[in-house]
Amino acid sequence: MRWRQAIQEALYGPDGFFVSGDRPADHFRTSVHASPLFAGALARLLVGLDEALGGPPTLDVVDVGAGRGELLLALADAVPGPLLRRLRPTAVELAPRPPYLPPAVHWSHSLPASVTGLLIATEWLDNVPVDLAGRDTTGPARYVHVDDSLGEPVSDVDAAWLDRWWPLASGHRAEIGVPREEAWRSAVSTVRGGYALAVDYGHLAGARPALGTLTGFRAGRQVPPVPDGSTDLTAHVAFDALADAVSHGVAPETVLVTQREALRGLGVSGARPPLSLASTDPTGYVRGLARAGQAAELTDPAGLGSHFWLLSAVGVPVPFQP
Ligand SMILES: C[S@@+](CC[C@H](N)C(=O)[O-])C[C@H]1O[C@@H](n2cnc3c(N)ncnc32)[C@H](O)[C@@H]1O
Structure with a gap:
């Protein structure tokens, strides 16, 4: 059997890894789980987008491959109140809706017809079977x-x-990246106004691994990619090919940056608080240190900071340049 079919069944079949049990977060750590600073940066991106769109009555946030809705919940905590009241959060996810999600979060197994706002996918495309x-x-x-x-x-x-x-x-x-590119083109083409943003690990031409990247994760450990439903199966995304696929035809205004560049542009800094704060405001100092540690993890060039952000802007200016 070819890998694409085997991965499809192992991850999304009746007993598939992603649809029949544990939360993805039980098995691996994404930027969403690493720190609320990630959602905080996206909240700032949303505020700027809302302004660029002229403050529409409803601003969509569509999270494709939403896991258990963790990012949408974190965004609800991070977005300013007046914008939160206009926000329409939607999780697009093959797994069932978790019972504890607030009713404000819509849950769907398929893409919406039309998005005005932000469509985001964090660590989704690496799980699209290839x-x-x-x-x-x-x-x-x-x-x-x-x-x-x-x-x-x-x-x-x-x-x-x-x-x-x-x-x-x-x-x-x-x-072979073709199915991911088809999946991402479909997702991006739902955006009528706003941004489509794919965040994931990947590689570019000139640095492709000779033996590919397909691997497994289970309970926080990297394991051999056995397609039996017990293991996450993931392969890095060829981001230059993905960028080319969306920028031709679907979204010409597309930029590719690293997470480190994007988060720094959005004000996430690993700078430690000044030592003088330790005596005037010890609690604030400890909080600042913790924040600096989390920011360092999210922007680490040898870790999460090396992930790619592929952002397409539709009807609004691109928010940052490479
Ligand atoms: C690695 S998890 C990422 C979860 C979350 N976005 C995060 O960053 O922590 C990938 C998720 O994508 C979901 N998924 C995969 N293909 C999908 C599809 N075609 N439509 C909706 N969800 C999908 C899986 O069920 C899984 O929950």
Whole structure:
């Protein structure tokens, strides 16, 4: 069996990892869980977007691949009151709605028809199932099967993608980004006015890993990618290919930056509070230290800070430049 089908069944089938039990947060830590500073920065992005849109009666926030709605709850805490009253939060998620979510949060298994506001996906696209390709010493690229054998030659569409974005040397492996690009183009095309923002880990041409990136996570540990429903299965996103797919046709105003650049632009700083605060306001000092530690984690160039932010602006100016 090819990987795309195996991942689809293992993650989203009847007993799939994401739809039949534990919370994603039980198994791995995303920026959403690392610190409320992440939602705080997005709240500032939302405030600027609201102004750019002229303060519409309703401002959408659509979180695609929302987990258990954690980001939407954190945003409700971070957005100023007057804007909060106009905010329409929607989780797009294949897992069932958690019973504890407030009624203000809409829950849907599919994308809305139209979004005015922010559509965001944090660590969704790395879980959109993809095929793997490999090449032996001779012949064309072939699909890799879950037993690691090489099967049939890849389709013309996948061959063209590999030629352009991830040329394969003999013995190497690549994850074919086509399904992610289709998924993200569909999501971005729902935005009538506002931003679409994909945040995830990934790579660019010139730095593709020779053996690909498919791996598993379970209970906080990296494990082999066994497609049996017990494990998250994830592969890094080819972000330059994704940027190209949306900027041609769907959203020409698209920028790609690192999370470190984006969060710094939004005022998240790892600077420690001045030592003098320790004597005048010890509690404030300790709070400032904790904030600095969390900001450092979110912007760490060797960790979450190296994640990519692909932002498309529709009908409003791009909020930051690369
Ligand atoms: C890695 S989790 C990310 C959760 C959260 N966004 C975060 O950053 O912590 C990916 C989530 O995407 C959801 N998902 C995957 N494909 C989806 C789809 N086509 N529509 C809606 N949700 C999807 C999964 O069920 C899972 O909860």
